Amino acid sequence: MTPSTNLYGFPKPQKVPKEISSSNTLAFTSTLTPLISTAQKSSSGRHRPSKKRPNIFKTQKRTYEERNSQNIQNGSRYFSNKNKDVKRQKLEGVDEAILHRSKQKLEAKAKIYAQMKRGEIPENNDILVDFDQKWAEHQDAGSDSDLDAMSDDGQESLIEYEDEFGRARQGTRTEIEKMERQKKVALLSTEELGRMSARPAAPSKINYGDTVQSKAFSLDEPIAAKMEELAAKRDRSLTPPEMRHYEADKEVRSKGVGFYQFSKDEAVREEEMKALEKERLETQKRRKEREDKKKQRLIEIEERRKAIQEKRAIKQADTFLSSLDNELNASESSK
Template identity: 35%
Template sequence: MASNNSLYGNPPQKHPQSTNPQSSSSLAFTSHLSSLISQHQSSSTTGRARPSKSSKSDIFSVSNRGSQKRAAADLLDDNNGQQHKSVKDIGKVDEATLHRSKRRMEEKARLYEDLKKGDYLAGDSDDEDDSVGGVDEGRSGGDVYMARLRRKEKEGLVDFDRKWADEERKREDKYEEEEDGDDNASIISYEDDLGRTRHGTRAEAARVLAESQSQQEAAERWRPQRPTNLIYGEAIQTQAFNPDANTASQMSYLAARRDRSPTPPEETHYDPEGEVRNRGTGFYAFSKDENVRKQQMEELMEARDETIKERDARRERRAERERLKDERRMKIEELRVKRRAEVFLAGLGDLGVQS
């Protein structure tokens, strides 16, 4: 079958490849030439750069104003030399004053060294007493100095016992002066509002008394008024024997209202016939006569005693019967156990004979 090329289109034409490709050296030359041409065009269009107005050589340079003046002043001082104050400026000091000052400074320095070492505390009390009395013969200069130093230290301390005694003496003297000068300042004993014994001046006692009286008056103000005809202590009321007309009428009125029934009242008993009512089987109507009533009460008490005795005897008989029943029951149980044992043994004997 023959193929028809017109149905699918004509195939593309194949171009013949060149047999002489461009070398690498020619490509490098072309690129270098194009770069030179572009630089020449840019340099021709760009103008000259504007010079900077700043006089600084770089950004790190810092201005130092007045450096030349300071350098000139330093050179002037070096030329003149260092100047010190002389005797004319501070005045003149004599040799005695200078020697005394040196001696005091040396003594202070030695004292400071001794204080740091603690040597001034090593002395005895006898040595201190001798030094105080002025007996310094036969001692070296160092011992005399240490004794004098300890004496100064002792004099510098505070005697608190003597200080307290002086204050107490001053206080007592002041108190005596106030007591002599003012009688009102004397110490007296008084009782306060609670009944306690206090010690104080007369003014304090008067003030406490005034306060207690004011409190009593305030308390009395709120209480009801007391009657004026109260009787205090022992007294004989003669008006009870010789009353006036008003009192006699009141007494007669009270006597008329008084209950005149006998005291103690008469004995009364229950009257069974006083009312109609149904009574139980145990009801017993006592007589109104006292003797008959007493006899009936005695008969009832005797009957009660007999009933109690019969009840106790019956209780004892019942307990005896119960005891006998228990004994009989125990005997029957024992016989029953024996009978069961005999039957069991008899059964065992029959088994042995058969075997």
Template identity: 40%
Template sequence: MSSHLSKTDTHLYRPSAPPTKRSKTTPSTTPTPSSLSFTSTLSNLLSRPPSPPGPRASRARAGKKDDIFTAHRRRRKDKDTRGREGGEQDIGGVDEETLERSRRKMEEKAKRYRAMKRGDMDVAEGGEGAGGLVEWDRKWTESGEKPEGSEDDSELEEGAGTFADLEKVEFEDEYGRLREGTKAEKDRMQRRLRNQLRGAEELDRMSARPSMPSHLIHGATVQSAAFNPDFEIEVKMDELARKRDRSLTPPEAVHYDSKKEVRSRGVGFYQFSREEGGRRGEMEGLEGLRRETVGMRGEDTKGEEEEEGEGGGGGLVARMRARREAEVFLEGLE
């Protein structure tokens, strides 16, 4: 059978190779429009300088309410920014004549201030009486001496003390001279002396050097106390003896005062006088009334006894009847 086959038909009986398929992964050498756009975009990204990392995207936070300080800082920042953008503001210039005139006025005012501070200016020139300089140091010192709550009192009594401070008085200054001035000047000088004394005491207390003793002996002196060391003890003993021998003063008579007590008083209550003389007279009067009452009661008792003696047993019956009536009355009350 094989002999009958021709060489031309051999391809019909041989296994043929599978047809070659085009691989999908093989890149195409022909550029496409999409690849060209990607290449251009990538080259642009590579040539761009790196940018700082931006804030990470997160959930939107609730806005914080601005306070007065934040608003003030924001306005100031905006003002500075506008000033830098627009340049310095031109406020104009001042000529030399105006500057020289202002300088002369300032020098004149400084000279007047120094004169007012020294107290060389008179009232007519603008001294203390015509609205001169206020001594703030002295005013602060004087206000420091006032106790708490004195400001309100001074405000209440400001109108009342104005004319009293202008009263003319005579006083002695720190140098022993007799001067005449207002009461306010006298008080001011006394306060200044007290402040000076207090300041000197504070300096002595805070100083590291010990103060000089006040009682010093200069020259030849006989110290009699050295020969009699018990002199002070004798003086104290004499004072005690005088107090012991002194006659005792009787205490003042103190009597009961019903007005100082709040309580119910009976019908027969009687308040004696707190004065010794009036009290004695009232007690004598009451004693006389008592004697009269006792005398009259004795006479009545004597008359009843005589009547009982005359009537025989009538008095006993009357007493028994009265007692019985009293018992019946009490039983009725129960």
């Protein structure tokens, strides 16, 4: 099959260009023109207003106060959030044991502060808060109100009152108020001390005075037996502990040259120790004698050396004098 034939061997029909008549062209143009005009007028969706972007050159300048207030507001918000985050991160990063110790230290400081306010701590120069001075300043501030309560002659009127012991007394209004304040402070300090103190509270059921206690010294059988046992332990004689010594055969290790194995029998052990002590004393005696002889020998050598030096000096002097005499004689003979 050649390219010019088809599947069945027949020749392919040749493609002849078709000629388009002018009437067909005009009909196509007249049909297409109204379609294009109607397509431009029709819209496929709803109308959406266009968004105009603001012109950067036409923006109104803000005043200095507006910018400053905005910056302060943004800065405060930033730093507040930052401080919160920092505190949260710090607390999350700290160990629970450290937080517990810090809490205990703060509670101890609170107790000390309460004791300082009550005056239970002695005077100390290291204390930074002077509560007496604070109380004096508070009294000076309230002195103006106290002056109004005075009478016309410059003295406060006396008022009769009952003290804590039930006695009738007379005093000024200031003294009465001061005493009431002292009572309240003492009561509050006592309550706070009992609440914050680490010591246990005193028991409420305590017998004071001449109270008969019938069962305080009852010698029952178990109590009597315990007392007898304690008395026996107290009165018995002290027994010395058992003698225990080092046993070299129970250790697997090499001993030194000077190691000596004592006997396990106490009597033989005592004799061996006495013999060793005697040998030690004899050795020390001989060593001292030898050292004394050595010192004596050194002294003799030093004396002999001094004698030799003296003889040598005398000989050198004689030689010098003889040589000098010869020189003098030679000089006289030459003259």
